[in-house]
Amino acid sequence: METISINTSHGGIQGVYRHDSAECRCPMTFAVFTPPQAADGPCPVLYYLSGLTCTHQNVMDKGEYRRAAAEHGVLIVCPDTSPRGNGIANDEAYDMGQGAGFYLDATADPWAKHFRMYSYVTRELPQLIEPNFFADMTRQSIFGHSMGGHGALTIALKNPDTYRSVSAFAPIVNPISVPWGQKAFPAYLGEDRALWRQHDAAALIEDGHRVEEILVDQGDKDQFLTEQLQPEALEAACTNAGIDLTLNMRPGYDHSYFFISTFMEDHIAWHAQRLKA
Amino acid sequence: METISINTSHGGIQGVYRHDSAECRCPMTFAVFTPPQAADGPCPVLYYLSGLTCTHQNVMDKGEYRRAAAEHGVLIVCPDTSPRGNGIANDEAYDMGQGAGFYLDATADPWAKHFRMYSYVTRELPQLIEPNFFADMTRQSIFGHSMGGHGALTIALKNPDTYRSVSAFAPIVNPISVPWGQKAFPAYLGEDRALWRQHDAAALIEDGHRVEEILVDQGDKDQFLTEQLQPEALEAACTNAGIDLTLNMRPGYDHSYFFISTFMEDHIAWHAQRLKA
Numbered sequence: 001m002e003t004i005s006i007n008t009s010h011g012g013i014q015g016v017y018r019h020d021s022a023e024c025r026c027p028m029t030f031a032v033f034t035p036p037q038a039a040d041g042p043c044p045v046l047y048y049l050s051g052l053t054c055t056h057q058n059v060m061d062k063g064e065y066r067r068a069a070a071e072h073g074v075l076i077v078c079p080d081t082s083p084r085g086n087g088i089a090n091d092e093a094y095d096m097g098q099g100a101g102f103y104l105d106a107t108a109d110p111w112a113k114h115f116r117m118y119s120y121v122t123r124e125l126p127q128l129i130e131p132n133f134f135a136d137m138t139r140q141s142i143f144g145h146s147m148g149g150h151g152a153l154t155i156a157l158k159n160p161d162t163y164r165s166v167s168a169f170a171p172i173v174n175p176i177s178v179p180w181g182q183k184a185f186p187a188y189l190g191e192d193r194a195l196w197r198q199h200d201a202a203a204l205i206e207d208g209h210r211v212e213e214i215l216v217d218q219g220d221k222d223q224f225l226t227e228q229l230q231p232e233a234l235e236a237a238c239t240n241a242g243i244d245l246t247l248n249m250r251p252g253y254d255h256s257y258f259f260i261s262t263f264m265e266d267h268i269a270w271h272a273q274r275l276k277a
Numbered sequence: 278m279e280t281i282s283i284n285t286s287h288g289g290i291q292g293v294y295r296h297d298s299a300e301c302r303c304p305m306t307f308a309v310f311t312p313p314q315a316a317d318g319p320c321p322v323l324y325y326l327s328g329l330t331c332t333h334q335n336v337m338d339k340g341e342y343r344r345a346a347a348e349h350g351v352l353i354v355c356p357d358t359s360p361r362g363n364g365i366a367n368d369e370a371y372d373m374g375q376g377a378g379f380y381l382d383a384t385a386d387p388w389a390k391h392f393r394m395y396s397y398v399t400r401e402l403p404q405l406i407e408p409n410f411f412a413d414m415t416r417q418s419i420f421g422h423s424m425g426g427h428g429a430l431t432i433a434l435k436n437p438d439t440y441r442s443v444s445a446f447a448p449i450v451n452p453i454s455v456p457w458g459q460k461a462f463p464a465y466l467g468e469d470r471a472l473w474r475q476h477d478a479a480a481l482i483e484d485g486h487r488v489e490e491i492l493v494d495q496g497d498k499d500q501f502l503t504e505q506l507q508p509e510a511l512e513a514a515c516t517n518a519g520i521d522l523t524l525n526m527r528p529g530y531d532h533s534y535f536f537i538s539t540f541m542e543d544h545i546a547w548h549a550q551r552l553k554a
Contacts, residue, residue, distance in 0.1 A: 008498070009535035064341050066538070221285070258286035261343070 001132055004029065010066040011036040016056065017132075023116040023124045024083035030125065031056040033066055037073030038134035044275035045075045045135045046268065047121065049144030049151040052180075053099045055080050059145075062257035068265040072272035075135050079125055081147065083114040095180055096187060102175070103151030104199045106188040115188060118199075122155055122162070141165040141271045145260055146224070147172055147180070149216070153201035153234075157209040165274035167215035167267045169260045170222055173234035174202040180228050205237040213244035215270050217263040219253025278409055281306065287343040288313040293333065294409075300393040300401045301360035307402065308333040310343055314350030315411035321552035322352045322412045323545065324398065326421030326428040329457075330376045332357050336422075339534035345542040349549035352412050356402055358424065360391040372457055373464060379452070380428030381476045383465040392465060395476075399432055399439070418548040420444040422537055423501070426493070427452060430478035430511075434486040442551040444492035444544045446537045447499055450511035451479040457505050482514040490521035492547050494540040496530025 004016040012035040021028040037043055046069070048059055056078045059065065069076045082101030089110040091097035101117035130137050142163045144152035149171020156166035175181020176196045185196045197203035218231050225231075231247055238245035253259040281293040289312040298305040314320055323346070325336055333355045336342065346353045359378030366387040368374035378394035407414050419440045421429035426448020433443035452458025453473045462473045474480035495508050502508075508524055515522035530536040 007531060007533055007535035008496070008529035008539075010539045014535055061534075062338050064344070064538075066535075067341070067344075067542075219285070252285035254284060256284055257338075258284035258291055258343075261341075262285075262287045265344075 001128060009033075010070040012038070012066065012070050014060065014066065016060070019128060021083070021120060021124060023120040024114050026083045026085050026088055026114060028083065028120070029056055029080055031060045031078040032129070032133055033069050033076040034133060035070045035073050035075060038075065042134050042136035043073050043075045044139035044141070044272070045077060045126075045129060045137065046271050046275070047125075047140070047142040047152070048076060048078045049103060049121065049142065049148030050078065050081050051144070051146030051148050052081070053094050054148075055099075058257065059260070062261060063264055064261035065264050065268060068268035072268055074268060074272050074275065075129075075133060077125065077129055079121055082117060088114045096184060100147065100184065102147060102184050102188065102199065103155060104188060107195065108188060108190040111188050117151070118155070121151065122159060139164060139275045141275055143167040143169075143267055143271065144171070145169040146255065149173075150175060150201065153214065154199050154204060156211050157201060157204040158198070160209075160211050164277075165213070165271050166211055167270060169216075169263065169267070170218050170224070170229055170255055171201070171216060171231075171234070172229060174200055174230055176200045176203060177233065178228045178230060202233045202237040205241045205243065210241065211243060213246070214238065215246045215267065217248045217250055217267070219250045219255065219259045221252055222255045222259075224255055278405060286310070287347040289315070289343065289347050291337065291343065293337070296405060298360070298397060298401060300397040301391050303360045303362050303365055303391060305360065305397070306333055306357055308337045308355040309406070309410055310346050310353040311410060312347045312350050312352060315352065319411050319413035320350050320352045321416035321418070321549070322354060322406060322414065323548050323552070324402075324417070324419040324429070325353060325355045326380060326398065326419065326425030327355065327358050328421070328423030328425050329358070330371050331425075332376075335534065336537070339538060340541055341538035342541050342545060345545035349545055351545060351549050351552065352406075352410060354402065354406055356398055359394060365391045373461060377424065377461065379424060379461050379465065379476065380432060381465060384472065385465060385467040388465050394428070395432070398428065399436060416441060416552045418442040418552055420446075420544055420548065421448070422446040423532065424449055424457070426450075427478065430491065431476050431481060433488050434478060434481040435475070437486075437488050441554075442490070442548050443488055444547060446493075446540065446544070447495050447501070447506055447532055448478070448493060448508075448511070449506060451477060451507055453477045453480060454510065455505045455507060479510045479514040482518045482520065487518065488520060490523070491515065492523045492544065494525045494527055494544070496527045496532065496536045498529055499532045499536075501532055
């Protein structure tokens with residue numbers, strides 16, 4: 001693991017690191033904020049998964065998470081959204097290929113070789129965090145934005161014993177029913193719709209997967225709300241399944257980091273409460 | 278005045294605007310955060326002046342000022358650091374020309390025609406803010422970073438009746454004695470050193486200009502500390518003049534927005550107290 005940059009911030013350390021990923025078969029860059037409490041012992045870990053087109057850097061620059069993370073003593077880990085580089089499959093569209101990994105393990109060519117973000121986020125990255133940071137791996141939670149909200153929800157639903165809590169900002173909750181998923185899933189996963197359902201939060205809940213509770217914040221002026229996000233699909237699935245969903249509709253807010261940063265502190269406090277329970 | 282973008286954030290409105298500047302003779306872009314309290318009446322105004330290479334956008338993305346501004350009900354105005362565009366004088370170096378206006382009115386060619394950031398910030402921009410935003414122009418304060426800290430200090434010292442308070446992050450305090458100023462001032466102002474002293478905080482204080490108090494935060498791992506910033510020059514001038522300087526040396530912090538964002542809230546709270554006194 002190579003250190004790209006280190007900056008003191010909000011009493012902790014904001015670092016950027018790179019390593020050769022075995023899953024993605026390429027160098028992967030990620031950001032970690034180590035809070036000041038790490039000086040006193042291992043801290044709980046909160047993974048933030050970013051949305052389409054983003055790298056680790058968008059939330060690091062614009063997410064405003066360090067103040068709350070330092071207050072609550074939570075380590076924040078921000079991976080990239082896909083493998084990247086020359087020689088790795090790509091697409092000119094913003095919603096396919098590099099920057100659009102959808103947190104799944106692709107099974108169809110040309111994506112299968114490198115696009116293994118599910119295994120990267122759930123296995124390889126934690127194995128890298130554990131020995132290199134002051135992390136208490138018995139206390140992990142996950143959240144994300146948009147495509148990263150989709151990633152957080154599906155990963156938590158499939159691994160309820162690994163993550164103590166899950167939340168999302170403006171998540172894609174039912175990709176198999178909206179254009180983003182209907183474009184990405186056949187490309188990455190082929191035509192087997194049973195496989196698609198393994199990467200769809202609403203479908204996973206319908207198929208019996210469970211978490212105790214979910215926190216979602218959603219702007220009502222989000223430009224993707226009606227066509228791509230449709231939080232009512234998650235609401236219906238949670239109601240039927242008896243999952244305690246808190247869905248905060250936020251008047252006036254859009255899909256941007258101006259929205260995310262506003263409610264970042266609420267989400268970190270919510271996770272911290274559960275990570276320390 | 279043209280609205281470039283509007284985003285709801287932290288209960289207020291983060292806007293980006295453009296207008297044809299008479300002083301700079303070119304379109305100028307600036308950012309304004311209007312806090313939620315503007316719904317109840319005019320809010321005090323706090324100008325943030327950015328450092329070398331920056332536009333309005335760096336602090337808007339990375340400064341983390343909206344939370345505190347919304348808490349204290351302060352309007353935050355973030356201008357660009359120079360005129361910009363084709364046909365406007367420039368230099369390939371990062372510390373001359375576009376992005377490096379030094380908040381002065383240039384008197385030497387080729388800069389004199391457009392580089393009038395002093396008049397822009399102190400006269401033209403306030404005259405634009407007053408009719409277009411919910412601003413109480415009887416309550417104005419100013420702060421900034423690095424070159425923008427220099428701008429804030431020199432502007433406040435020259436206009437103590439206009440600005441109720443002044444603070445800075447890692448400011449250039451004595452440009453005539455350090456490489457940045459010794460390069461920029463002869464280019465922008467010619468060889469008349471009396472004119473240089475009009476744009477040097479330590480020299481202005483030596484020459485009798487006064488403010489009641491100054492707040493400065495400075496990282497002790499700042500890569501520019503020894504060669505360019507030298508806060509001890511401001512400290513000496515303030516001590517001799519009886520100006521109440523609070524100089525917080527912050528262990529481990531560098532010159533970046535990771536530093537600025539950490540202490541942004543302290544500065545906004547400090548200004549708010551004085552703006553509301």
